[in-house]
Amino acid sequence: GAVVSQHPSRVICKSxxxxxIECRSLDFQATTMFWYRQFPKQSLMLMxxxxxxxxxxxxxxxxxxxxxxxxxxxxxSTLTVTSAHPEDSSFYICxxxxxxxxxxxxxxxGTRLTVV
Amino acid sequence: xxxxxxxxxxxxxQEGEDVSMNCTSSSxxxxxxxxxxxxxxxxxxxxxxxKAGELTSxxxxxxxFGITRKDSFxxxxxxxxxxxxxxxxxxxxxxxxxxxxxSGTQLTVLP
Numbered sequence: 001g002a003v004v005s006q007h008p009s010r011v012i013c014k015s016x017x018x019x020x021i022e023c024r025s026l027d028f029q030a031t032t033m034f035w036y037r038q039f040p041k042q043s044l045m046l047m048x049x050x051x052x053x054x055x056x057x058x059x060x061x062x063x064x065x066x067x068x069x070x071x072x073x074x075x076x077s078t079l080t081v082t083s084a085h086p087e088d089s090s091f092y093i094c095x096x097x098x099x100x101x102x103x104x105x106x107x108x109x110g111t112r113l114t115v116v
Numbered sequence: 117x118x119x120x121x122x123x124x125x126x127x128x129x130q131e132g133e134d135v136s137m138n139c140t141s142s143s144x145x146x147x148x149x150x151x152x153x154x155x156x157x158x159x160x161x162x163x164x165x166x167k168a169g170e171l172t173s174x175x176x177x178x179x180x181f182g183i184t185r186k187d188s189f190x191x192x193x194x195x196x197x198x199x200x201x202x203x204x205x206x207x208x209x210x211x212x213x214x215x216x217x218x219s220g221t222q223l224t225v226l227p
Contacts, residue, residue, distance in 0.1 A: 004158075006158065032213055034214055034215075041222075042219075042220075043204065043217045043218065043219045043220050044159070044204070044217050046214055049213060049214060091156075093158045093159075095158075095215075097213075104149065104161060104164050105149070105161075105206070105215055106161060107151075107158035107159045107160070107161075108158050109157055109158045110156065110157060110158040112156065
């Protein structure tokens with residue numbers, strides 16, 4: 001299947017700082033990428049849909065100023081957690097679908113964010 | 117919100133046994149996907165289903181797209197220790213761009 005690379009896999013940051021997570025589609029172009037958050041022993045919760053060249057679409061209850069998304073190219077989307085707090089500690093996962101109409105979604109390896 | 121009911125929530129089985137899990141919904145889905153997630157990793161696609169009634173295999177895994185388009189099941193035959201993990205179903209409805217996920221099935225294989 002298609003490869004989605006997410007970086008970093010783990011990050012520890014101090015409270016109040018910002019952290020950027022990158023999501024790259026390595027062997028295909030993705031006009032749309034998705035960012036999820038996952039709590040322990042729970043399913044994936046969609047945070048936002050990242051659209052290449054336009055603004056991201058955020059799910060209800062997700063602060064767009066807190067979780068900044070940039071999708072500047074067809075192979076890269078970034079999620080920046082601004083002014084991180086301990087409650088932002090979580091597992092963040094991105095995914096991408098092949099092309100504009102592909103139905104199979106491929107996931108990155110995930111990023112474990114710990115805010116201390 | 118989450119609209120897929122996945123069961124069972126967890127399973128403890130002996131190595132060599134077969135496993136079955138399923139997802140149901142009150143809504144119709146056009147695509148069903150099954151993923152496996154290992155601890156600390158992102159989900160990995162196992163099987164994709166595109167047509168009602170479709171039965172697809174991937175090694176020891178078999179999945180079916182329900183005739184009503186409101187359900188799907190995943191079977192794992194002759195389980196082995198590396199089958200341990202969380203299995204998620206996911207569905208795609210109509211013109212929706214995002215997947216709807218089940219709550220996951222935690223599988224433990226005992227030696």
